[in-house]
Amino acid sequence: MKKIIAATIGNCVHVAGTMNFLNLAEKEGYETDFIGIALPIDTIIEKIKDLKPDVVGLSYRLTPEPLEEILDELKGKIEEENVSNITWIFGGTEPTAKVAEKTGIFTKIFYGTEDIDEVIGYLKGKDYIEEEYYPRDLISRIDSKYPYPILRHHLGLPTIEDTVEAIEKVAEAKVLDVISIAPDQNAQEHFFEIDKMDHRLDGAGGVPIRSEEDFRKLYNAAQRGNYPLLRCYSGTKNLIPFAKVLKSTIHNAWCAVPLYWYSDLDKRGPRHVLDAIIENQQVMKWHGDRNIPVEVNESHHWSLRDAHDAIGVATAYLAAYNAKKMGVKNYIAQFMFNVPAFMAPQMDLAKMLAKIELIESLEDKDFKVYRQARAGLASFPADLNQAKGQLASSAYLSMAIKPHIYHVVGYCEAHHAANAEDIIESCKIVRGVVRNEFLGTVDMTKDLVVQKRKEELIEDAYIILDAIKSLDYNSKDPLSDPKVLAKAVEVGILDTPHFRGNPAAKGELSTRLINGALYPYDNIERRVLSEEERIGRILYNNRIYDKKTAVI
Structure with missing residues (x-):
């Protein structure tokens, strides 16, 4: 276990950033010690000799001019006291960080503008700078950050050109790990039968993808910034041919397919219920055979139609059970909070914990479950300021289940389809929630009311x-x-x-x-x-x- 000690220097008493960093380091397995505020250089050297750290972090967030003399003194002491084998890092404001740069002391400098990804990456032994440092498959991406969730958001504007531009902006912003392409209904149902499309509805509900080349344009747009993964809905017809297209064009990060839906039940596809189940199982198997993760987006469809909570829990288990039977190895379990919109947070959390207990009872060496949380769309008010509050509130509740993936729903969705700027802002709101969550929080899962309701739901689901x-x-x-x-x-x-x-x-x-x-x-x-x-x-x-x- 590596040891990090940290302090502020000069007369700087601003410790929040330093304490946040040490908290993140501790969660990554480091031994940490905050040694003091506004410490003289001699005291820091004495602490190093006494504690023998691997890494020393110094912070200074005041006027940059005095920092030059302080760091000159530090540089001399490092040589004089033979402590050059220490890794030195610095955190401050952009002006103070530039002063620190000139000294050549520090192997890593934080300017105060970094996202949590970069800090986590450094602590894990990586610097997220070049393309190769961004994992290009879902499981590696999750493993590179957990227990911090990767973020997903859907994106699909009324034209290919607008969607390409939006993907480029989002990728460059480095706030999102997975972009879910949202095709319009024409594409989902008639991608292979363009002559059957009602072109008056082009762009309704998503981007009007009409060819494999359109998919490739979207994929190429994401090859920048933090290289977000791409995924897309399974479609409502010709599901396996569509899956083949997604694999070859956008390297679909994971498949999302229902068990019962896109059928007579919801009128989103032409299939009878029995036929839909058979075809959906075949789609699960196709992806399982190719070791592509699968999400069976089933349970929330029942809850969105006001089925009671026990049905939501039972169908969550059914979905995972069928995925496992079809040979899926990595299963994405989606937990949609706020369905129905006025559900009490305690009862909502209880329902999710019941689902988790049943789903994860299926885990073994060949079947791994990854949790994906999100807010329910209907819970967002049209007032955009209130909607931002709902986004943060739901994200905070969702963190109680320790998700591997957080599906960000744009705060604006009740008002208008999210553009690049909306997506970036929504992701930053959630990142702020996640950052604060990992400072330490009350474990809501242990609430007695939550636990009682969870047990009731498990019994009813059985x-x-x-x-x-x-x-x-x-x-x-x-x-x-x-x-x-x-x-x-x-x-x-x-x-x-x-x-x-x-x-x-x-x-x-x-x-x-x-x-x-x-x-x-x-x-x-x-x-x-x-x-x-x-x-x-x-x-x-x-x-x-x-x-x-x-x-x-």
């Missing part, structure tokens, strides 16, 4: 999963059997209030937000239903014998 298994005890693996999974929607085990009137689903579920959590609700009896009671009714009405509930 009731749901057992009910799905009961749909066909002859199936070798009902939780990954497309026919069984489709039947779970058909009979209403998996249901949402938004499915009412949809012939592809049951559409009988009612839910209600009570004390900040979402529960199944009986509108006739005007009361919350327990999950056991809800499932029992469904199994009874469908004459399904279930060993757990024994309703028949």
